[in-house]
Amino acid sequence: MSAKITVVGLGSGDPDRLTLGSLKRLQGAKQRYVRTKDHPVVTWLEETGVSFSSFDEVYESRDDFPSVYLEIVERLIAVAGSVAEGDEILYAVPGHPMVAEATVKLLRERCPLEGIELNVIGGESFLDEAFVRLGFDPIEGFKLLDASEITGERLDPRLHTLIGQVYDEFTASDVKLSLMEIYPDDYQVIVGHALGVDGLEQIVSVPLYELDRVQGYGNLSLVYVPASSDDSLRIRSFQRLHEIMTILRSPDGCPWDREQTHQSIRKNLIEETYEVLETIDDDDPDHMREELGDLLLQIMLHSQMEEELGTFTAYDVIQELNEKLLYRHPHVFGDLSAEDAEAALKNWDAMKAEEKRRKGIQPEKLSALSGVPRDLPALMKAYKLQKKAAKVGFDWDSIDGVWDKLSEEIAELKEAVGEGATLEEQTLELGDVLFSVVNAARYIGVDPEEALSLTIAKFVRRFSYVEEKLYEAGKTPKESTLREMDELWDAAKLKER
Template sequence: MSAAITVVGLGSGNPDRLTLGILKTMQRASRVYVRTLSHPVMAALEELQVKLESFDHVYETHDTFPEVYESIASQLINLAKAGEAGSEVVYAVPGHPMVAEATVRLLRERCPKEQVALTVLGGESFLDEAFVRLGFDPIEGFQLLDAAELNSHMVQPQLHTLIGQVYDMFTASEVKLALMEIYPDDYPVIVGHALGVEGEECIQQVPLYDLDRIDGYGNLSLVYVPRSDDAGLRQRSFARLHEIVGILRSPEGCPWDREQTHESIRKNLIEETYEVLETIDEDDPEHMQEELGDLLLQIMLHAQMEEELGTFTVYDVIQSLNDKLIFRHPHVFGDRSANDAESALQNWEQMKQEEKRRKGQNPQEASALAGIPRDLPALMKAYKLQKKAAKVGFDWEDIHGVFLKIEEELAELRAAVAEGEAAEAQALELGDLLFAVCNAARFIGADPEEALSRTNRKFIQRFHYIEEQLAARNRSVKDSTLEEMEALWQEAKSKAGEDGDIPGEHL
């Protein structure tokens, strides 16, 4: 390769920290380019008669930083290729070339493909000054994060955290919002400007809520959050939940939790699911938050039991779910398209079939009714069975045929009761009728479970109305006649709105 680029680091800002080797490299080069002239060592380089050309003008011709960095990398490669044989282009960047320098990353990716030799020479990083000026040892646990890409899930309070490239107050505001997802609003954080640069360094401790209310942000600014072992700061993390459940199941944990098995808490999983559904019906977000937590606890406990056996962990569960979601949404994560919910569902079903084939299963050999959980509530299971059968053509042409079937099953139930058949035979006829009614729900696009739930709620509201009206008269349902209760029932119906609810009733 005749074309060559040498990248050098200008250090954190103190000219005295500029290495002799890097200085000699720039002095002997015929062409030296800097990403920006906005750096404290520029005055010293000018005194040493190092001729520089900057890419500052590129920032003015593009709207985003990624576009700027792409342009700079392309120009450097073109300059190197256009140079004389044996010549090199020297490119100088602030700090250390391998720390938070996007243009260098792009050069490392593209130079081999472009047949351009790339050499990277180090330099003092802003991290070196941060460790000294802020007074912490990274061996205790340390993370460096980019302000432009910061998310709260990246932050680990048990690690020293440096957030770089906090260019302005707007970026500081974004950092503040991300940190407030984890830390209290008044949590002390440290802002550092131009660390190690004589006459320019400024280190301030401020409460988190003031992070975007102070001046001085620029190219040499960072935010430092000292590490903390306060478990309370990890209360919003999934890792902390996993840790707590592990403690509860440990020998030093809770005796009741230790004794539980999959079988002993099986019913709890069902109960917590129904309690979540109740909060949805009640449109109560605060209660829903609590009940979703209770449901999540059941999942965590079952996963913890398997982790103790060494079969899988809850993180394996999460990985499997993530893999499944990505695989079954090729219109989001792949090259397929879906313009509406129906086509998205088709993609989902096709990928489900592909999953089975990859597991060695032949979807063509499976029953058309396969895939329905054995222990689903009967009404819900009937609905799913009918939908599966309908997909392969086993269905009525229209709802008229369903109505005839309902009438047929109702007549058979009446006959079984009139003839005094055994209780089991009558129950079977009742099941046939319910199954037929479930088909009617499918034809009108209603979920029978939800439809019956709404009717249950309506019944509860109206019956409570009867109880309240009787209580107002110092009476109860036990000492009232059917005629009195029926009259109040009709009164409740007349007061109900279009949805069947009694105004002012929220049960």
């Protein structure tokens, strides 16, 4: 073993709160280091003759805090390796060593690997003063966050929230912007400077939008966001959505929602999906946001029905999706690589096949056409089936074969219609023509569903022009001749060029 490192907590800032045991260890140590001298207890100790070597210069030489903390730990490890075995190196940190102290966390990871004994002596945390000075009980629900790591997902308005490491106005500004993702601009928050330290303590209550205008931020500053029972503050959270769905389906909820089953709202899922597609085609983000919400509602309803049966919950759905995304993207979350979309897709397919094997399914024994949803719209289903068949070599050598097949099927359709074949026979021949058209689309790299959608939109646009011009002339399509409408149709085509 090398020397040992003892970490001592200096407390929240009041020298009177330093324990007698910690004071003796500080006074008796031969080698004393402190993360920063910017702390009232360090000033008091040096006035009493207890001096320190500090790492303040490291803050000036590094660009970010993680680099600072790594450098400090590296230096302490190096010192421990250069002294006699059994010697003690004392390292003092503000507050409690196990509360928001990144260097201690790193030391706990590194020391065992380096064969260095590590001892940690606690101290009064800034949390102790915060509970007293700000007047809340953490048992009501409490969260401690680092100012550099706040995101909307980590905030819960139902909990008292303390935000540490608010060193300056710039950090306070970042905190403000993160909080505004959840809280209204005028929500009252509290800034605490040097809590419990005589002559230095400041407690200021301000609306959130003024958080970065408060003066005096430093190493002993924090922000307190009081808890709230106002559910409107959680309106952006998935948890609140889940709660609302549970309430709607409860005995005291909505009669309509309670009566629904998977089958009764099956068509709604399809309709909402197509309404989302419409907003995509229209490039209408505002409407898209609304329609995506409607689609999510259908997912939540189906999940809630299963939750009531005890089979799975919406959170199980999310878990399975997250696991799938992580597993099927080894080029992002694993050791594989993918230089382009095609390589990424190959990784996806490979991991998908491996998932099947883990479930006891042998992909190589499945039909080449498996995996295409049974209830897809026919045009889309034909396209996907043909793509799968082509992957295993069931395809034309050139597009000439596609044209020949299409001509053959059109001829057979004409023959069936001309000879007065049964409606069923004509229907099958028409299906063969459509299937061949889809094959042509696939061969030239065009999605037939998209192509037909564009043509439908074009037809609607041109026919609307015809109707509009007829209306201006005091007519309707029923009152007009085909020639009149054809002329207007041609005018619509010219107008689009």
